[in-house]
Amino acid sequence: MDELILALEECDLSEQAVCAPSDVTVLFEFREPIIEIFGFPITRTVFLIFLAALVAILILFFGLRKRATHPGKYQLSVESLMTYVRDEIAIGIIGPLGVKYYPYLMALFIFILVGNAFEITPLINFPITSRMAIPLFLALVTWVIFVFAGFKRNGISYLTGIVWPPGVPVALKPLVGLIEFVSVFFVRPFSLAVRLFANLVAGHVMLSLMLVTAFVSVVGLFTGDISVVKGLFGFAWWALALAIFMFEMIVIVLQAYIFTLLSAVYIDTSINVEH
Amino acid sequence: MEELSGAIALVGYGLAAIGPGIGIGLIAGSAVEAMARQPEAAGMVRTTMFLGIAFTEALALIAFVLFFLV
Numbered sequence: 001m002d003e004l005i006l007a008l009e010e011c012d013l014s015e016q017a018v019c020a021p022s023d024v025t026v027l028f029e030f031r032e033p034i035i036e037i038f039g040f041p042i043t044r045t046v047f048l049i050f051l052a053a054l055v056a057i058l059i060l061f062f063g064l065r066k067r068a069t070h071p072g073k074y075q076l077s078v079e080s081l082m083t084y085v086r087d088e089i090a091i092g093i094i095g096p097l098g099v100k101y102y103p104y105l106m107a108l109f110i111f112i113l114v115g116n117a118f119e120i121t122p123l124i125n126f127p128i129t130s131r132m133a134i135p136l137f138l139a140l141v142t143w144v145i146f147v148f149a150g151f152k153r154n155g156i157s158y159l160t161g162i163v164w165p166p167g168v169p170v171a172l173k174p175l176v177g178l179i180e181f182v183s184v185f186f187v188r189p190f191s192l193a194v195r196l197f198a199n200l201v202a203g204h205v206m207l208s209l210m211l212v213t214a215f216v217s218v219v220g221l222f223t224g225d226i227s228v229v230k231g232l233f234g235f236a237w238w239a240l241a242l243a244i245f246m247f248e249m250i251v252i253v254l255q256a257y258i259f260t261l262l263s264a265v266y267i268d269t270s271i272n273v274e275h
Numbered sequence: 276m277e278e279l280s281g282a283i284a285l286v287g288y289g290l291a292a293i294g295p296g297i298g299i300g301l302i303a304g305s306a307v308e309a310m311a312r313q314p315e316a317a318g319m320v321r322t323t324m325f326l327g328i329a330f331t332e333a334l335a336l337i338a339f340v341l342f343f344l345v
Contacts, residue, residue: 025343194336195336
């Protein structure tokens with residue numbers, strides 16, 4: 001709600017077309033702590049992170065509590081989600097060894113899904129994955145897992161297979177090896193994090209600017225602060241924002257899916273090195 | 276004559292979006308073609324399509340982030 005108030009204060013639709021704050025980062029920063037626990041300030045973002053974890057745990061807990069032989073609707077949907085992640089992502093991408101990584105992939109998927117879904121949840125309207133800390137941390141965990149899995153399964157030949165790739169002409173080996181090394185150990189976690197982060201930032205900026213503009217226009221129409229034409233444009237903004245809302249629903253699921261899928265692909269490439 | 280003003284980073288982002296735009300179009304087009312030819316392989320094609328899109332899209336998204344950073 002803070003962001004709405006912030007944008008409203010600065011907004012003057014007679015001069016600008018869209019209600020945009022001069023610095024767009026105010027849409028993502030909540031500096032004032034809402035509560036302090038043992039000297040640690042808990043801001044709104046931190047609170048939402050814990051809320052996302054709690055919601056993810058509760059979804060799984062209540063979905064799998066009964067383990068009924070004839071599952072109800074809710075248990076069935078949670079179970080089919082888990083079966084999908086296990087069969088299509090963990091086993092489908094990594095192979096039979098993937099069952100070991102299935103709990104991690106499942107936790108990753110459901111946490112990112114809940115965190116993303118906060119973007120369009122009424123009264124929250126802030127995706128926690130649009131702060132770089134969350135995607136970067138998750139990407140680093142994936143990085144640690146696939147590097148350790150590679151060394152554990154293939155020993156030192158995991159590293160030598162990357163910096164001195166087999167099946168490449170000797171003259172090209174240093175160059176390809178260098179590119180592969182940088183790409184595997186530095187670009188992978190970075191691009192994994194940035195993909196999730198940037199998608200959610202773009203969605204949040206679009207939604208908040210459009211909805212605030214629509215709100216200000218329509219309110220201005222009734223109070224007579226702005227011209228009728230501009231006020232009527234507010235309804236068009238509203239329609240567009242609703243269309244973006246639907247689009248963001250797809251993006252939310254897709255980005256959680258892609259993050260999980262790419263984590264599985266990275267684990268797969270470090271376990272099943274082609275010989 | 277009025278002067279043009281604005282962020283040059285916007286132009287950079289616009290340029291950076293061209294390549295991934297074409298790339299994603301090619302990927303999705305080929306995926307649709309493959310699914311139409313072989314509907315029983317649709318699941319596998321879809322997974323691979325999302326992978327390809329994710330890798331291609333990264334370029335545009337990195338430019339998008341740079342636009343906010345600069």
